Amino acid sequence: ESHGDFKPAVIYDMGGKFDKSFNEGVYAGIKKFQDETGVEVMEFEVTNEAQRQQAMEKMVQRGATVVLGVGFAQADAISAVAAANPDVNFSIIDVSWLDHPNLRQYAFKEEEGSYLVGVAAAMASETGTVGFVGGMDIPLIRAFACGYEQGVKATKDDAKVLQNMTGTTPAAWNDPTKGSELTQAQIDRGADVVFQAAGGTGVGVIQAAADAGKLAIGVDSNQNYMAPGNVLTSMLKRVDVAAYETMKDAMSGDFETGVRLLGVAEGGVGWALDEYNADLITPEMKSAIDQAAAKITAGEIKVHDYRSDNTCKM
Amino acid sequence: MNTALELKNVSKSFGLVKANKNINLAVEAGSIHGIIGENGAGKSTLMNIIYGMHRADSGEIHFGGQHVDVRSSADAIEHGIGMVHQHFMLVPTFTVLENVMLGTEGGLMLRDGRGAALERLLHLSETYNLKVDPHALVSDLNVGQRQRVEIIKALKGGAKVLILDEPTGVLTPQEADQLFEILKVLRDDGVSVLLITHKLSEIMDITDTVSIMRQGEMVGHRKTSETSPQELAELMVGREVLLEVDRKPAKPGEVRFSAKNLGYTNAQGVVELEDINFEVRSGEILGVAGVSGNGQTQLMETLAGMRHLTSGSLNILGTEVTAADQTDPRIIRDLGVGHIPEDRHTHGLVLNFEARENMILGFQDTGLAGDGKLFDYTAIQKNCEDKMAHYDVRPPNPRLNAKNFSGGNQQKIVIAREFSANPGVLLVGQPTRGVDVGAIEFIHKQLLELRDAGCAILLVSVELDEIMSLSDRIMVLCDGQNVGIIDSAKADRQTLGLMMAGQRQEAAA
Amino acid sequence: MADFLYQLLLSFDATLRIATPLMLCAMAGIFSERSGIVDISLEGKLLSGAFVAATVAALTGSAWLGLGCAMLAGIFMSLIHGFACITHKGDQVVSGVAINILASGLTIVLGIALFKRGGQTPSLPREDRFTPIEWWGVDMMDSVPVLGTIYRQLISGHNMLVYVALLAVPLTAFILYRSRFGLRLRAVGEVPEAVDSAGISVTWLRYRALIVGGALCGIAGAYLSIAQGGNFVREMSAGKGYIALAAVIFGNWKPLSAFMACLMFGFLEAATTRLEGVALPLIGEVPTQLMLAMPYVLTVLLLAGFIGKPRPPAAIGKPYHK
Amino acid sequence: MSTPTPPLPRWADLILLPIINLFAAFFICGLIVLAIGENPIEALGVMIKGAFVYSGGLGYTLFYTTNYIFTGLAVALAFHCMMFNIGGEGQALIGGLGAALASFGLGVYLPAPLAIPLAVLGAFIAGGIWGVIPGYLQAKRGSHIVITTIMFNFLAASLMVYLLAGPMLEAGQQSPQTARLAESTLLPKMADMLRPLGINITSSPLNASFLIALGAMAVFYVLVWHTRLGFNIRSVGQNQEAAHYAGINVARTIIITMAISGGFAGLLATNEILGFNHKVVLNFTAGYGFTGIAVALMGRNHPIGIFLAALLFGALTQGGGELDFEFQSITREMVLLIQGMIILFSGALAYMFNPPLARMIAKFVAPKDPANG
């Protein structure tokens, strides 16, 4: 309140801010900002389509000076509200195609981060078969899967990658039962490392892998803590950084707009190594992953983005 | 004198309907006590109170001189009351034994009590000559057999009072006689029997005492030996009864409606009608007699197009209808057939519709509903007002829902609708069921007027008297077959009774 | 070939896991529908059970307490259903819809109030869940060629509630056909008047049927959130209650046939997860959506009379008026 | 039990009883709000203010109301035929597909006055098709309509996801949705329509579809009570046997009813898709189909009643979103809870308060009207 007119707001997507991955990542960034600055951030979790735009308008009405939208589904809403309120700053995550002078857009190269954990998976796998469990079947998740597969194949070209999508409705983000069943099925077929990009469903994936004594790979946030010893690593998508950065920049007054495309080189995506998985990551693994990251940064490895042509070219 | 059952000032209302008002009744041990009264007089309600199925609003019940609070049928059973209900209370998917066991299983597991129940069943069946296979499915039994199961159920706990609510309505006269033999044995064993029936002859034949109910009240108690059918009828109705119909001889014209080898087999493959032949001429009434459940309903519904005949053919006002034709009520109606259905609540009326809407039911596609695309409620209202006035429907309020008219007036609405369409052929089912005497006279008069105007009428009724007094010729159905057609002038109760039991006309004559 | 058979065996194993909540709910449905009460509220009871089980287990650290309270929750929802449709003779389908919506709302509202995690409950540690039970002698049996594998994969290694569900089926059949309660239950769903006239309370009988059903749904819910899964997630029942109801109708309201129907639905789903993205001979790759829609398509097709018309209990859906 | 219940006067049955039921539902919800540590009175105030007072709040309320009118009419029409249409959700989804197909297929070539009716018709027909199949299966094959319509909800969801994530996915787009519909088929916003008339209202999603909903109410009224088809529908609904006796083709009536009912539900797409989203997005039906059951029940299956009930639920949805803003521990699911309670009390327990209320009224009214009995 001591910061005069500065009033930030964030609007989470339907998964909710406790989805343990994407939205929760944003929440972590917001929380960090709040803890550091003591500024209260207005929050809202949308639960139906019409609410997206309404919530943004509402935030603006309440005097928000910066509004952060979480997820590509809010693109249309933020576009409309940003156009109508040129004095307010807006920022959105997972969008790159809009164009407003007061809008900052964050896009991530998920395929690059997925590539890195693919390398880890291939090296950790004893069976030569690894799995991927996606949430809702959309191009974004296919991009995760595709990057992962590229990483696996680049490391072990005879490795098999099993892929499943949980479902085709947004409910697929929140179906841990199905997630664990899919994981079990992949384990039955020989997979011993399973990467999930499935929101709340991923909880079931990690749990099933742990129950079966196999390895899981987390997504978006660092999920290594969720089953210590059974989460090989997590593919980090630093939405927390994006959220924190948005708030910080807006507060300090130098809010640059435009598109920020974040890949391995920019530190926007990566992999997690902490006390929970230190024992699982062998030095060879670590050096292989770091090497791959370096090559990506240097442009020596070009990871194909599924979204560019809706196919997964190896 | 030893009183088995006594009611003191028992009253019961359903909403605004006072079904029982301050009823007093005493029944001697070891006697057969008849209860009579018109439809809706409150007989079943009273019996259900005794049996604990309904709770009285006020009043007392005494069993064997002792005041008892009967809160459920379990209480009543415990006090030695058994009841055979007006409508069967059997589970069709159960065996006879399972039905009898229900409520007295004799243990948590069926196995525990099955042996004893079977023994008891066989014992009762032997003692009272109630023949029935304990392991047969009830759905496979005929009505007579089902009734035996009901009686066994009522007696299984050693009943001291046995209530039978209209047990003979579904029986042939012969089966009814058998039943009465059983009742006499029971009486001699010291059981008190409460018998409800509409048939005064049965009252005179078998009861020791009789009570008469009218509109919820007990209007008299008589020793059977000291009363007459005439007196009972007058007590029932509350005025002098004139049941003779003034019928002039028919002047039959051309054949308007005929059936040739008509048959109907239902979806389960049961033959319900077989080889029915008849013709109805303009200006005559063909009555159809029979114990209820012998194919009358199926016959009417087949003729009206509500079921598809499965063999033979019909000729309706010159149009041939065979099993190959997909008839439906619309087609039959459009040929010029009117239909007073047997069950007005199920078929004749939509109870939640206003009277004026019911007055166009079946004629909604005609000018009665207006000439344009949309309904013309002025015309519909006018149509209803006119018909209500002509047929004396009370109250003459076209906006009242059908369910709020009394039974007699509901029937008048159906009759007004069907009669005034001037049908060439009219199918009439149970036209006076549940209808008071005044309305009966009116309806009978209208039927005869229609006949004299040249309509061909087929009349189904379970009331033999009605059939005999209205019909010009009578066809008797038994087991879905035509036992014979006789001239009503030559018909008497005896002959018809034998025919209804299945004896062919030649043999009876 | 051997690999195919092994995969098939594992599919059966998965079938069992997936069918467990369906079996429990279907048996619950049989109890209530056989007594004459339509029960589309299976879904809501399942969801409530799942929520309460996870909540109680998270708060107390006891899976058993969670299970017990889930059963109570199921019973509580059943009692609401009974209060509406038995005591007040309300429309049974409407009451069921209301309970389902209530359950969706209530579980999330309470979940947020209790845990502030968007309606989820905290993840349970392994000790607080019902985890797979290794049967005696699994390792010894491994040496036996085929049977050993079957024993290890299919028979052993499920959590306790799977075995409870498997027991519930014969138990339901036994109660229904062999016990006094069962006889009365079947009677009250066909001809309640007959039951009333036999001196048995229709109301209490139906309430008891609903209570048994509620308890079974509660167990099914506990299975979802503290046995198969490790926490409660909003809308976790995901239509399983409806599928169970479809299984009841398929099974013609008979426990063993309904059980078979549950297995069929379970197998379809298990097969879906295994066939996704796999090219089948002749057909090629089946679109996931089509595979996922299979249970629904099958239900519609089979209900459309290709299995013979189901014969519901005669008095179902009709409140009993004296 | 033993005291006879006098019948309830019509005004009490139509107005007082629903209000009492509503009150009971809110009361229980209030207790729950209290239990989770918030002030129910304050919450109610926030809801009411959010729904009607805030600028634009009313617009949102009426926007949601429009949805509820469509699904309420859909359920009510089926109810008149005693069909329980739980499939509004799926029918509305497919309605969106119909609108999109009409828009992409023909709308692009036509001017708005032709294109809009076509797109609306597309929504109606597509929803109708999704309703008519369960209707057919019920009428001809005896499949239980409740089960079939539920299955059709699932099927519609699968189909839409397949289409939106596959063949109909907008090129280069990653969220499963179609491209923007043809401009000529989009419905104008209410705020834009009123501005030329000199009326300025805050812009909100409220659009011309609201007028379509009002029109649908009128059509519903005329159809049910003033046409032969309506007479047939009500006859079949009240008494199938009597309808058959009266020469009405029962099966055909059921099928037609379900077609129109599905069509009404399909019209929801005019509001959500043609009027607001301007592209088909996933899950735009958001439970309106299920809530339509409550709307129809509370509205006693009459268009006026349905309008009032839809307004109530619209206000709940909008005001409920407001709760989310204002309170830490209350989220939109509170609205789901209130809806459930309302369905329970106004639907399943509709007549719980009937006997005591009737007795009370009788006590007050009786002295003036000498009782006959």
Ligand SMILES: Nc1ncnc2c1ncn2[C@@H]1O[C@H](COP(=O)(O)OP(=O)(O)OP(=O)(O)O)[C@@H](O)[C@H]1O
């Ligand atoms: N459950 C009920 N609810 C409301 N009204 C009832 C109920 N049962 C009976 N009635 C009404 O009470 C009155 C008496 O009915 P009851 O069945 O006792 O007549 P009844 O003498 O047995 O007639 P019937 O000869 O036709 O069997 C009738 O007006 C009837 O409509």
Ligand SMILES: Nc1ncnc2c1ncn2[C@@H]1O[C@H](COP(=O)(O)OP(=O)(O)OP(=O)(O)O)[C@@H](O)[C@H]1O
């Ligand atoms: N459910 C009801 N609601 C309102 N009014 C009713 C209801 N049932 C009957 N009535 C009214 O009560 C009156 C008496 O009805 P009841 O059925 O007892 O007549 P009834 O004397 O048996 O005549 P009938 O011999 O013609 O059948 C009728 O005029 C009818 O309008």
Ligand SMILES: [Mg+2]
């Ligand atoms: Mg009677």
Ligand SMILES: [Mg+2]
């Ligand atoms: Mg196993």
